[in-house]
Amino acid sequence: MSKTDSAAAPAPEGLMLPVPGVDYGLLDGLLGYALRRAQNALYLDFHRATAAWDVSPQRFAALVLIARNPGMRQGLLGQAMGLHRSGALRLTDWLTAQGWAERRDAPDDARAWGLHLTAAGKRRLAQLEAAVAAHDRTLLAGLGEQGPALKAALDRLAWVATAQSTTPQNKPRRQTP
Amino acid sequence: MSKTDSAAAPAPEGLMLPVPGVDYGLLDGLLGYALRRAQNALYLDFHRATAAWDVSPQRFAALVLIARNPGMRQGLLGQAMGLHRSGALRLTDWLTAQGWAERRDAPDDARAWGLHLTAAGKRRLAQLEAAVAAHDRTLLAGLGEQGPALKAALDRLAWVATAQSTTPQNKPRRQTP
């Protein structure tokens, strides 16, 4: 279909690090802004680490999820990644267009697909996982002793922010509003 | 003049929290994925905290920057926020369309603008800052003792990731402080 199937430069944004001479006001003290800066830097760094394949973090995550949960539905993939069904569809379309994933009939539900990685997808994932894991180890090494604590604090932060914004019931999944 | 000038629902994405029964493989152990999850949760939570005004984190940051650096150029605004010139243009266009910012001639360079907040922009910023600061305090309170350490670790992480990806000779835009 499209000729931009394989690699289309997923729009790497510019750096958000503090510019000397600019007063950031309360932004410099906000947890949320620090998080955004860090995520921006990591996003760019992820691209560098996986430049040979040009796969976005999201597509990489989808590969991992399908590999670890063979036969999972598109809807579940979207749910796990915070995507709408239509987004999960486009993501799956892209993966199948690469020849890395395929849709098979779900055994228990004729409406649904079961997602599986192809042999090529498994090989590509193995390469990506090696690069990403090495990349993450380098980051952790750069953080020193703070690393593991940071990871734990981030997990907790995601939970805290969610607990705030959702009603007292623990309902992380999205329901019809 | 679009009719969606004031509020256009900046696409709040779904939650990315772990779905029970789904195996996330190495994603669960990655610093980068934890960061993405946390940022996703905070993004949604920011929207909740500022729902009364419907201003995105980026637009809020632009307001703060202009307020603290009156007369700053569009280009510098973009640089501080990791945006291309065209992105800084559209951001400024939006702010001026709201009546919150205005372009004035730069005294020293006839090519450039100096950006300033209007009185309405200052009032709106004051409201937003109060809401955002309260929101951030709530997050910190939820984190307890980990909070300040997390903030420091995030600042460091952004620096570590950038130091890695920045090649010695290729200077992206600016130098590290």
Added chain:
DNA sequence: TATTGTTATACTCTATAACTATA
């Protein structure tokens, strides 16, 4: 009637490239 996936469409964000007007 509800759910799974699809199709079609629209909107946001960001980037590139060519253009102007200054420097």
Added chain:
DNA sequence: TATAGTTATAGAGTATAACAATA
């Protein structure tokens, strides 16, 4: 020649809505 900003366009990502097939 280089820079600040603009214009036009393209691409990725996400959402909504209506639809078909199945539960």
